[in-house]
Amino acid sequence: LQKELLKYKQEARNLQGIKDALQQRLIQQDASVLQLKQELLRANMDKEELHNQNVDLQRKVEERNRLLAEYKKELGQKHRHLQQHQTKLDEMLRQLSEASYQQVDLERELEHKEALLADCMKREAEE
Secondary structure, eight states, X not given: OHHHHHHHHHHHHHHHHHHHXXXXXXXXXXXXXXXXXXXXXXXXXXXHHHHHHHXXXXXXXXXXXXXXXXXXXXXXXXXXXXXXXXXXXXXXXXHHHHHHHHHHHHHHHHHHHHHHHHHHHHHHHHO
């Protein structure tokens, strides 16, 4: 009976060792699970933050696209105005050029008439 008792005591000690080892392993696994849950929570928080940043960036892109469309529209209007002013400027330059030619012709005609007048006055003075 004593041998059997010793045998059962030894078996109980072995089982207690196995139980302690399993409890230690369970504690480590619980710690690992807790760590993984914390990492998952951080990852979800990071994911949510990235989602919010993405939404904010999309809003900014849409706003900039809207401004860009407005600027393009304004630029088109200014380009049309510039073309209109360029056309008017070209017409005024043409008119100025024509007036300049007319002025040169009139000055020549005036010089010719002044020469004729001087000639007539010279003849009258001689007579």
